[in-house]
Amino acid sequence: MLALAGIPLGFRFRFLEPGPDPPVRDLGEVVRGDYDDPDSLRTFGKGLELATYEFENVPAAALERLTDEIPVFPPPSILALTQDRLREKEALGRLDIATADHLPVRERGELDQALNRLGVPAVLKTRRFGYDGKGQRVIRSPGGLDAAWSELGGRPLVLEAFVPFRRELSLIAVRDRAGGIVCYPLIENRHEGGILLLSRAPAEAVPADLQDQAEALVTRILEDQEYVGALAVEFFETDDGLLVNEVAPRVHNSGHWTQDGAVCSQFENHLRAIADLPLGKSEARGSSAMVNLIGKLPDPARILALPGTHLHLYGKAPRPGRKLGHVNVTGADAGQVDQRLAAVLSEIGLGEEREEGGQATQRSQRP
Numbered sequence: 342m343l344a345l346a347g348i349p350l351g352f353r354f355r356f357l358e359p360g361p362d363p364p365v366r367d368l369g370e371v372v373r374g375d376y377d378d379p380d381s382l383r384t385f386g387k388g389l390e391l392a393t394y395e396f397e398n399v400p401a402a403a404l405e406r407l408t409d410e411i412p413v414f415p416p417p418s419i420l421a422l423t424q425d426r427l428r429e430k431e432a433l434g435r436l437d438i439a440t441a442d443h444l445p446v447r448e449r450g451e452l453d454q455a456l457n458r459l460g461v462p463a464v465l466k467t468r469r470f471g472y473d474g475k476g477q478r479v480i481r482s483p484g485g486l487d488a489a490w491s492e493l494g495g496r497p498l499v500l501e502a503f504v505p506f507r508r509e510l511s512l513i514a515v516r517d518r519a520g521g522i523v524c525y526p527l528i529e530n531r532h533e534g535g536i537l538l539l540s541r542a543p544a545e546a547v548p549a550d551l552q553d554q555a556e557a558l559v560t561r562i563l564e565d566q567e568y569v570g571a572l573a574v575e576f577f578e579t580d581d582g583l584l585v586n587e588v589a590p591r592v593h594n595s596g597h598w599t600q601d602g603a604v605c606s607q608f609e610n611h612l613r614a615i616a617d618l619p620l621g622k623s624e625a626r627g628s629s630a631m632v633n634l635i636g637k638l639p640d641p642a643r644i645l646a647l648p649g650t651h652l653h654l655y656g657k658a659p660r661p662g663r664k665l666g667h668v669n670v671t672g673a674d675a676g677q678v679d680q681r682l683a684a685v686l687s688e689i690g691l692g693e694e695r696e697e698g699g700q701a702t703q704r705s706q707r708p
């Protein structure tokens with residue numbers, strides 16, 4: 342999606358890709374190799390003006406090595422922080438940014454102690470390599486400890502208090518090389534089984550001071566890290582204000598709506614930032630929603646026959662739990678998007694009946 346946004350600006354792309362048959366196969370030159378293989382990195386970096394990344398599990402050390410040859414944005418130092426949930430929370434704490442109460446867990450005994458202190462429910466997470474709900478488990482009662490430990494134990498873990506959030510929000514901001522910042526409107530997100538299912542933007546019922554608070558928190562992170570590029574921060578909105586759940590130093594799934602619903606998309610703005618070009622406006626055009634296509638694909642013709650839909654497919658082989666594409670839904674206002682979104686959800690088998698069946702546990706009032 343970065344390349345799709347950058348080709349009209351005259352950029353040419355090379356991709357470092359460990360797997361066979363990558364979705365970027367038709368968008369530029371592909372260097373096949375492991376991220377941390379020095380030869381592949383050298384071949385990849387040769388002659389490039391700069392490099393960026395959009396996947397959080399690229400080893401930070403490989404990116405550091407690449408900085409010997411070419412500039413890399415965002416700075417790899419933030420990736421080293423955000424790849425470890427505990428270090429990320431500690432860094433946020435140093436900036437006076439609130440997160441869920443948490444304790445590190447290395448051994449089984451520590452898990453019992455941590456659960457005693459934080460209480461149930463709590464969420465046990467691997468410190469590293471977790472995404473899309475992988476590597477985490479909710480502990481609802483002390484009886485659930487053994488099962489959680491047998492699944493996740495043996496790796497460095499963190500236990501988090503379960504946050505009784507009102508809803509989940511995210512903010513995407515872009516900082517350019519001169520320090521200028523643009524922020525997109527707050528986005529409301531709904532996850533199922535830890536995977537993002539649906540985003541709505543601009544989020545409804547956001548008082549101006551909430552947008553301001555979120556922007557101030559994100560600006561603190563961007564400036565502290567001397568960040569360049571797009572950054573996403575996921576929040577829990579609680580009765581006591583915003584808690585940061587996660588920081589993603591990259592373009593973000595909850596910002597995919599910007600392709601069709603913002604003046605300048607997160608992808609184009611990320612590229613403008615790292616290439617030292619003026620940033621584009623981050624305002625929403627009307628109202629938007631984004632629905633992830635997870636595990637299986639709908640009939641494209643039926644989706645495109647619905648009003649206000651934009652289909653984005655990634656060219657990936659279907660597999661349960663895998664994000665294969667998304668549908669952006671645009672409209673003049675939230676009411677119109679609600680109607681259009683209901684039709685899309687029904688087409689992909691996520692309509693009202695399924696929701697009432699209790700599948701969608703973490704969600705807002707909207708469909």
Ligand code: AMP
Binds near residue numbers: 473475501503532
């Ligand atoms: P994460 O991978 O940490 O972003 O977690 C994925 C999703 O699990 C989040 O977006 C929430 O819906 C849920 N979740 C994670 N941590 C917590 C928590 N401490 N309290 C409540 N829900 C959580």
